[in-house]
Amino acid sequence: MFNKKHLALLASAGSLSLAGMATAQADTLEDTIERGAVQCGVSDGLPGFSAPDDDGNWQGIDVDVCRAVAAAVLGDSEAVNYISLNAVERFTALQSGEVDVLSRNTTWTTTRDTTLGLNFTGVTFYDGQGFMVSRDLGITGADELDGASICIQSGTTTELNLADYFRANDMEFNPIVFDTSEQTVGGYQAGRCDVLTSDTSQLAALRIQLDDPSASMILSDVISKEPLGPVVRQGDDLWFNIVKWSLFAMINAEEYGVTSENAEEMLNSEDPNIARLLGQDGNYGEGMNLEADWAYNIISQVGNYAESFDRNVGMGSPLEIERGVNALWTDGGFQYAPPIR
Amino acid sequence: MIHNKETIPQRPAPKGTIGPVAWLRGNLFNGPINSIFTLLGLYVLYLLVVPTVQWAFIDANWVGDSREDCTRVGACWVFVNARFSQFMYGLYPSEEYWRANIVFAMFAGIIAWMVIPRLPFKRWMTLFALLIFPVIAYVLLHGGYFDLPRVSTHRWGGLMLTLLLASVGMIGALPIGIVLALGRRSNMPIVKTFCVIFIEFWRGVPLITILFMASVMLPLFLPSELNVDRLIRALIGLTLFQSAYMAEVIRGGLQAIPKGQDEAAAALGMTYWKRMGLIVMPQALKMMIPGIVNTFISLFKDTTLVMIIGLFDLLGIVQAALSDSRWLGFSVEGYVFAAFVFWIFCFSMSRYSQYLERKLNTGHKH
Numbered sequence: 012m013f014n015k016k017h018l019a020l021l022a023s024a025g026s027l028s029l030a031g032m033a034t035a036q037a038d039t040l041e042d043t044i045e046r047g048a049v050q051c052g053v054s055d056g057l058p059g060f061s062a063p064d065d066d067g068n069w070q071g072i073d074v075d076v077c078r079a080v081a082a083a084v085l086g087d088s089e090a091v092n093y094i095s096l097n098a099v100e101r102f103t104a105l106q107s108g109e110v111d112v113l114s115r116n117t118t119w120t121t122t123r124d125t126t127l128g129l130n131f132t133g134v135t136f137y138d139g140q141g142f143m144v145s146r147d148l149g150i151t152g153a154d155e156l157d158g159a160s161i162c163i164q165s166g167t168t169t170e171l172n173l174a175d176y177f178r179a180n181d182m183e184f185n186p187i188v189f190d191t192s193e194q195t196v197g198g199y200q201a202g203r204c205d206v207l208t209s210d211t212s213q214l215a216a217l218r219i220q221l222d223d224p225s226a227s228m229i230l231s232d233v234i235s236k237e238p239l240g241p242v243v244r245q246g247d248d249l250w251f252n253i254v255k256w257s258l259f260a261m262i263n264a265e266e267y268g269v270t271s272e273n274a275e276e277m278l279n280s281e282d283p284n285i286a287r288l289l290g291q292d293g294n295y296g297e298g299m300n301l302e303a304d305w306a307y308n309i310i311s312q313v314g315n316y317a318e319s320f321d322r323n324v325g326m327g328s329p330l331e332i333e334r335g336v337n338a339l340w341t342d343g344g345f346q347y348a349p350p351i352r
Numbered sequence: 353m354i355h356n357k358e359t360i361p362q363r364p365a366p367k368g369t370i371g372p373v374a375w376l377r378g379n380l381f382n383g384p385i386n387s388i389f390t391l392l393g394l395y396v397l398y399l400l401v402v403p404t405v406q407w408a409f410i411d412a413n414w415v416g417d418s419r420e421d422c423t424r425v426g427a428c429w430v431f432v433n434a435r436f437s438q439f440m441y442g443l444y445p446s447e448e449y450w451r452a453n454i455v456f457a458m459f460a461g462i463i464a465w466m467v468i469p470r471l472p473f474k475r476w477m478t479l480f481a482l483l484i485f486p487v488i489a490y491v492l493l494h495g496g497y498f499d500l501p502r503v504s505t506h507r508w509g510g511l512m513l514t515l516l517l518a519s520v521g522m523i524g525a526l527p528i529g530i531v532l533a534l535g536r537r538s539n540m541p542i543v544k545t546f547c548v549i550f551i552e553f554w555r556g557v558p559l560i561t562i563l564f565m566a567s568v569m570l571p572l573f574l575p576s577e578l579n580v581d582r583l584i585r586a587l588i589g590l591t592l593f594q595s596a597y598m599a600e601v602i603r604g605g606l607q608a609i610p611k612g613q614d615e616a617a618a619a620l621g622m623t624y625w626k627r628m629g630l631i632v633m634p635q636a637l638k639m640m641i642p643g644i645v646n647t648f649i650s651l652f653k654d655t656t657l658v659m660i661i662g663l664f665d666l667l668g669i670v671q672a673a674l675s676d677s678r679w680l681g682f683s684v685e686g687y688v689f690a691a692f693v694f695w696i697f698c699f700s701m702s703r704y705s706q707y708l709e710r711k712l713n714t715g716h717k718h
Binding site for chain 2: 055058059062063064065066067092093094096097100103109193216219222328330
């Protein structure tokens with residue numbers, strides 16, 4: 012994944028000078044309504060984030076962002092054209108207008124936010140580098156890994172982060188480097204190392220591929236910051252707001268306990284927060300040129316953040332990733348959405 | 353004198369010289385060294401075949417619809433089974449599969465018609481295949497006409513897309529290649545220079561670079577209203593790349609025709625196009641069959657490179673399926689299936705080319 016980032020940077024550098032040109036079509040909302048579908052850039056297959064299911068429908072936590080935007084704008088979460096993009100071409104596709112939302116496990120960094128003519132609208136998943144160890148070892152935290160042999164994929168920032176972490180904590184480690192993620196998991200399986208390191212979302216996918224997934228566990232410690240979120244073009248603030256608040260609506264819905272199941276009965280809720288969220292008290296979609304029921308459409312068709320998380324990457328999915336830092340702020344996590352009022 | 357009118361019936365050959373035993377003795381066990389190698393070979397074969405058969409057939413799981421139906425001891429063909437229609441049609445909407453099926457059937461019909469020698473009207477069929485069929489295929493697959501719902505090209509994929517890329521590449525590259533090859537041998541300096549530059553440029557750049565330029569850089573240079581479909585961009589890149597290779601194969605064939613033939617035809621008063629069309633090309637094309645088929649086969653496999661520009665060809669859709677969290681870890685099955693499909697197509701092409709060579713007697717065996 013990460014060695015592609017260098018290529019991506021190169022390609023982006025080439026397109027830098029052109030980034031300004033691509034902001035010509037400023038009215039993405041109007042174009043989307045006219046087209047009747049949201050143009051959404053997703054990955055070419057990443058477990059739990061965006062991948063086609065058996066029936067050919069895209070599924071994943073990144074996909075749900077696009078479905079939410081479609082529900083808010085068009086009232087139909089299925090009105091999305093998915094365009095699969097690799098790591099290198101994703102920004103070009105957004106800049107050139109081929110896609111209007113890029114929701115493709117993209118890490119929010121200064122360079123990307125400030126030099127590519129793009130805007131990150133929020134964080135769908137706080138990822139970060141973690142460790143997978145065999146349960147037999149009885150290790151509970153990353154600080155107990157002194158002297159461990161660690162399986163790692165070469166040429167990635169993961170390698171760099173790992174060295175930094177061990178140096179900072181004055182610990183020793185023995186890196187065992189592989190070329191591909193399949194080889195890495197093979198090496199771990201064969202017992203060539205005690206620990207496997209990668210981004211936590213990746214670790215979950217790698218764990219499933221082991222012969223006995225339950226014999227390994229993912230440590231809760233995370234040693235790097237990889238906030239993943241949707242991206243839009245700069246220069247269309249209306250669209251930026253729509254994408255941003257589509258995600259906020261999902262997070263707020265979780266906080267107020269509104270789910271796709273109970274959204275309809277919640278329409279009669281006495282709670283002013285819920286009434287405002289569902290458009291029963293004032294029209295908060297007005298500022299985005301949306302109908303008052305924009306958030307209701309998102310929640311009833313896509314679900315709230317917890318439902319999306321659980322269905323795609325959480326306990327309701329084969330990946331079984333813990334909420335961890337992705338829990339709501341009220342539960343000790345980072346997910347916090349500004350209030351709707 | 354006794355005269356026997358009956359011919360003495362032929363006696364069977366001595367027991368030791370016929371039958372499988374004799375064949376074995378003659379070919380596999382004639383001498384100690386050959387016997388040792390035979391046994392060694394059999395042992396290696398045993399080591400390879402037994403686990404493969406065990407994995408692919410005996411221990412394999414065939415029925416089911418989720419990963420729980422797989423024991424993971426042998427191959428999990430459940431995965432391929434569950435995804436089969438996706439491997440064939442990509443993300444094409446399932447209620448519209450019939451449209452792709454019609455195109456598949458027509459395509460197979462045209463191929464069969466061309467390949468079976470007894471069937472008449474080959475010339476009309478060729479015209480139909482080149483002029484009318486693409487239109488029908490486009491209307492059916494893409495829709496938007498005659499009340500057919502539109503299916504945009506980013507939902508096309510699987511074997512359908514692989515075949516589409518390969519056949520458009522092949523059919524487009526052959527005429528362009530012929531023109532380029534003739535141009536390169538032309539006496540007209542501008543035509544010649546243009547052809548040389550074109551061929552050397554496209555041949556000098558890796559296909560992956562061309563696809564990459566077409567998908568990543570090109571949209572930045574075009575005005576944003578002009579959004580050329582990425583499939584079209586890939587097709588154009590692929591065809592131009594392939595035509596440069598085709599031109600060189602054809603030029604090789606042209607050079608094998610003695611100059612005297614061309615000169616004799618000129619002496620008879622034939623024009624350039626008549627000389628090429630009636631004298632040189634028919635002989636040259638016959639000789640070029642192995643080269644052309646070779647190029648086709650390599651193009652067929654090269655189409656998998658479109659994966660890097662986010663088009664889901666057969667291999668791409670297999671990889672996308674592997675990243676579904678419900679089917680993680682079945683990469684071997686997926687790749688084996690893709691390899692098998694590719695092998696079927698490439699092997700058939702290669703057999704057909706051998707048949708054509710025999711039929712046209714291109715080896716000039718006297």
